[in-house]
Amino acid sequence: MPHEFVLPLFLGSSDPEDAEIALFGVCWDGTSSFKAGSRFAGFAVREASFGMEEFSFYQQRSLQDVRFCDYGDLFLPPGQKERVMADIESAVREIRSRKQFPIAFGGEHLVALPLIMAAYEEHPDLALIHFDAHADLRSEMWGDSLSHATIIGRAADRIGYEHLFQFGIRSGSVEEWALAQEHRTIRPFAVDTIREVLTKLGDRPIYLTLDMDVLDPSLYPGTGTPEPGGITWDLLIAGLKEFQGRRLVGMDCLELAPHYDPTGVSAITMAKTLREMILLAAQRKR
Ligand code: MN
Ligand code: MN
Numbered sequence: 001m002p003h004e005f006v007l008p009l010f011l012g013s014s015d016p017e018d019a020e021i022a023l024f025g026v027c028w029d030g031t032s033s034f035k036a037g038s039r040f041a042g043f044a045v046r047e048a049s050f051g052m053e054e055f056s057f058y059q060q061r062s063l064q065d066v067r068f069c070d071y072g073d074l075f076l077p078p079g080q081k082e083r084v085m086a087d088i089e090s091a092v093r094e095i096r097s098r099k100q101f102p103i104a105f106g107g108e109h110l111v112a113l114p115l116i117m118a119a120y121e122e123h124p125d126l127a128l129i130h131f132d133a134h135a136d137l138r139s140e141m142w143g144d145s146l147s148h149a150t151i152i153g154r155a156a157d158r159i160g161y162e163h164l165f166q167f168g169i170r171s172g173s174v175e176e177w178a179l180a181q182e183h184r185t186i187r188p189f190a191v192d193t194i195r196e197v198l199t200k201l202g203d204r205p206i207y208l209t210l211d212m213d214v215l216d217p218s219l220y221p222g223t224g225t226p227e228p229g230g231i232t233w234d235l236l237i238a239g240l241k242e243f244q245g246r247r248l249v250g251m252d253c254l255e256l257a258p259h260y261d262p263t264g265v266s267a268i269t270m271a272k273t274l275r276e277m278i279l280l281a282a283q284r285k286r
Contacts, residue, residue, distance in 0.1 A: 010274065011049035012063035013070035021066065021281045022095045023274065025073030026115070027106035028084055029257070031147035035224040037257030041106035041267075042073040044222075044258035045274065048267035052275060058237050059244070059279045066282040071095075073106070081110075081146065089114035092250075096122065101281045104252040105274055108224065109136060109148040112209045112252050116155045119250040123205035126249070128155060128164050129197070131239070132211035133227035135172030135186065137179050148255075152209075156185070167191040167239070168214035171227050191231055191239040198242055203285065205249040208277075212255050212270055222266025224257045233269070240276050248284040251277050 010023055025042035032038065054063040074091050076084045088104075092115050095102045104115050109132070120126045130136070136152035139145060146154060153176075156164045161183035169186050180186035187193050191214075198206075213223045216230035231239075256270045 008043065008046050009072065010046050010070040010271075011052060012054045013068055016069040016071065019067050019069035019100055021068035021103060021278055022071060022100040023068060023103050023105065023278065024071040024091070024095070025106040026076065026088055026104045026111040027073050028076040028078075028111055029108045029224070030079055030081055030084065031110050031144065032108045032224045033141060033147065033149055035257060035260060037259050038107040038224060038255055039078065040258050041256040041270070044264070044267040045105060045256065045271050046070070048264060048271040049274075051268065052271050054275070056275060056279055058241060058276060061279045061282070063275060063278060066278055068278050076107075084111075085114050089118060092118045101248075101284070102250050103274065103277050103281060105254065105270065106256065107254060109151045109209075109211050109254050110146065112254060113146070113151050113154055115250060115252055116207055116209065117158065119205070119207045120159050123249055125204055126159055126163065127201050127204050127206050128159055129206055129208045130164065130166045131168050131191065131209070131214045131236075132166065133168060133170055133213045133230055134211065134225065135166065135169050135176040135180055136211070137176040138173060139175070153179075161185055165197050167194060168231050170229050189229070191235055194239045194242045198246055203247050205247050206243070207249055208243065208251045210251070210253045210273070212253060212273070215269070220266045220269055222258050222261030223255050236273070237276065240273075240280065243280050244283060245285055248281060251281065253277060
């Protein structure tokens with residue numbers, strides 16, 4: 001009798017050869033300034049995905065109708081920041097060269113920098129949408145200009161602050177606030193103006209970077225820098241639904257440190273968010 005052996009990959013993922021969307025873990029936490037642990041996101045999210053339906057009530061679509069693969073976690077050694085950044089960059093370039101839509105998940109926010117830069121290389125008119133509790137616009141933290149507290153600033157240095165749109169932000173330094181005011185990047189606390197911004201962007205290519213600590217920590221405690229006063233799951237879903245039919249060119253879903261949430265609901269929340277992202281990628285404008 002034949003047996004089915006199940007790999008610990010994200011629910012519903014299929015052969016990379018046929019996939020048009022590629023999920024992969026970038027689970028590293030080398031610059032986490034408070035509670036580290038997002039290096040463990042990969043297994044937690046995949047395990048959580050097995051308790052989830054493939055069908056989305058929100059988008060009325062199923063993962064079963066989407067050709068996507070899960071490559072697993074990219075090997076990223078603790079420490080070795082330069083090597084880690086270079087490895088993520090070459091991995092995402094390879095995925096893009098296969099014409100697969102990249103969706104990265106897992107670790108601290110710094111890992112998004114090479115992901116965004118790879119999208120920008122292909123799309124010089126890229127707009128960056130950023131959901132987060134934190135502005136991540138610092139010029140440096142403890143003498144380091146490359147960390148999860150500076151990532152969005154480093155991305156904006158390259159793509160231009162006028163192409164950056166930040167939502168849900170409720171924490172940052174006085175310098176970050178001034179910078180955000182100067183360039184009008186921050187829509188503090190809320191995500192309700194996302195439709196307005198997306199309408200204005202029209203057919204421009206969009207990269208979405210989602211720091212899951214934008215959610216209220218009562219809903220999502222499994223994260224390294226929890227910040228009270230966050231948005232609800234309903235608001236996150238409503239915000240994500242606005243991306244339906246938009247010209248997305250890459251997405252990430254980051255900052256899960258599963259061990260701080262013994263209930264496991266944070267991992268389930270990231271798994272469900274990834275399901276919605278995969279379904280969004282499948283119906284994006286080309
Ligand atoms: Mn962040
Ligand atoms: Mn954050």
